[in-house]
Amino acid sequence: MGTVALFLGAFLIALAALSKFYMYDQLAVVPLNQDTTSMAQTAPGADAEYLDAAAGLKITKGPLKNVKAVRGDVEASKKASEALGKDVAIWDIYDSTDKPTFDFASGETALSATQDRVAFDRNTGQSVSYEDTKSLADGKEVAPGDFKGLYFKFPFGSEKKTYQFWDGTLRKATPAKYVGEGKVKGLKVYKYRQTIAPIKTGTIDVPGSLIDEKASTVTADQIYSSVTDYSVEPVTGVVIWGRTAQDNYLELDGERVLTTTKATLAYTDANVTKNVNDYEGKSKLLAAVKTTVPLGGLILGVILIGLGVFIRRGGRHDSSSAHKDLSDHKRNADGVQLTK
Secondary structure (H helix, E strand, O other), X not given: OHHHHHHHHHHHHHHHHHHHHHHHHHHOOOOOOOEEEEEEEOOOOOOEEEEEOOOOOEEEEEOOEEEEEEEEOHHHHHHHHHHHOOOEEEEEEEEEEEOOOXXXXXXXXXXXXXXXXXXXXXXXXXXXXXXXXXXXXXXXEEOOOOOOOEOOOOOOOOOOOOEEEEEOOOOEEEEEEEEEEEEXXXXXXXEEEEEEEEEEXXXXXXXXXXXOOOOOEEEEEEEEEEEEEEEEEOOOOEEEEEEEEEEEEEEEOOEEEEEEEXXXXXXXXXXXXXXXXXXXXXHXXXXXXXXXXXXXXXXXXXXXXXXXXXXXXXXXHHHHHHHHHHHHXXXXXXXXXXXX
């Protein structure tokens, strides 16, 4: 019985170490064959205001919808991992925004559209430099993409600290600050906020009539600003709920003269519900593999080993005592026979 307890105790301690230092690392990675579509839209009654080039540079007010389709490239990911000597995923993302009635699968040009091919660490989520990456927006391609910071998600085991998150307009990573804990449909989340104060991103020539100027063509400054909120499941690092408020406009001589985009888009309720359903179980599994199994296995293993040692020592003591009693009995018996 003592030997069995010793064996089980050693097995549980080995399982605890295996779970924490091997199994977790194998599970805490993004899939190579990612295939997801997420949606965000303006809230009812909170219409966007934007400059519609397709309508002849007309200021339009109405609802907007954003669709992000993410597809993993398995073979390219394996090739990149081998070339870089680390576990890397390559995902393609198609990000477009238009009216809710727009057919995003039609192949037609949306009001706003970007296409990025990003290589990143499968565990930390950090972008990595690699030749097979690119960024395509407004008909201009940047290759390699030269992405920095986080792009798709936060790291597994997200912490209560500031992370650098990619901004496609500025083409650089900016701080996403931790702002507190919360819950989304009962799921614990960490909240982060990425704030970009109004900043000039370039200039554009526009008809003078568009901004009430007499000149036929006027060169105006393009100003960009945004606030993005992320509600992140901390174990997996997945963004469960997100919202972006943009306020982009034109300036002339330091004065705001025309709004080009002013809108707040948040994940749809259906999107949030799906995220909670998909990642709540994965979060519990990872937490168990990283903490519950190692801790429980270690404690129970130590107890069983201690019990095994105790039983074996007790058995040896009982055997020794029995042998001593038998010897004493024999000597006494011999002594009786000699006195006869």
